[in-house]
Amino acid sequence: EADIYQTPRYLVIGTGKKITLECSQTMGHDKMYWYQQDPGMELHLIHYSYGVNSTEKGDLSSESTVSRIRTEHFPLTLESARPSHTSQYLCASSEWEGRATYNEQFFGPGTRLTVL
Amino acid sequence: AQKITQTQPGMFVQEKEAVTLDCTYDTSDPSYGLFWYKQPSSGEMIFLIYQGSYDQQNATEGRYSLNFQKARKSANLVISASQLGDSAMYFCAMRGAQGGSEKLVFGKGTKLTVNP
Numbered sequence: 001e002a003d004i005y006q007t008p009r010y011l012v013i014g015t016g017k018k019i020t021l022e023c024s025q026t027m028g029h030d031k032m033y034w035y036q037q038d039p040g041m042e043l044h045l046i047h048y049s050y051g052v053n054s055t056e057k058g059d060l061s062s063e064s065t066v067s068r069i070r071t072e073h074f075p076l077t078l079e080s081a082r083p084s085h086t087s088q089y090l091c092a093s094s095e096w097e098g099r100a101t102y103n104e105q106f107f108g109p110g111t112r113l114t115v116l
Numbered sequence: 117a118q119k120i121t122q123t124q125p126g127m128f129v130q131e132k133e134a135v136t137l138d139c140t141y142d143t144s145d146p147s148y149g150l151f152w153y154k155q156p157s158s159g160e161m162i163f164l165i166y167q168g169s170y171d172q173q174n175a176t177e178g179r180y181s182l183n184f185q186k187a188r189k190s191a192n193l194v195i196s197a198s199q200l201g202d203s204a205m206y207f208c209a210m211r212g213a214q215g216g217s218e219k220l221v222f223g224k225g226t227k228l229t230v231n232p
Contacts, residue, residue, distance in 0.1 A: 041225070042223060043161075058219070090159075092161070102168055104151060104163045106163070107162075107163075108160070109158070110160060112159065
């Protein structure tokens, strides 16, 4: 069973507020990811990390930022939330074994963000 | 570039019957992996099954099987003996092995409804 956690599960916040979405995993995985998903739509990768002090932007441009100071922790921050940021944010992790294709990604339960 | 196409926005099936969810893919990568995930209304992503491009046999996991036709670039998910709890969104995804393509690319998903 996957051990990856996200908090909060739901967040309703006003425009202009700074928010941090937390993601942590206890599996010792090197690779971690953040996806953005609108209701009923596909997942879009917005950030990923190969390990500590590594962060990369994903395929979908995002105003959010991430950090990876510890292996188990990969928080996502929005400096000034806007209604266009309303979405579900999913965190995932996987083992890093070079270019192996078989490593599944384990997903957290997601954070549903609503910006008023 | 990698691309996943799921042409069925919604599918309906009677309980205890089998259902096939379509997935076609496009890639120039000779080595790749194909994944299916289930997303219930609660939002989490649940890994179902994996098929490697060099695997000789179709993958099976309990009631889930993957009908892999490499020449047609299709990787359809077959769910046998559908249960009410199978009602969810189903996403097909691909991961390549070449540099820069380690990320998962998702299709738009298929919403499956199992009727009693």
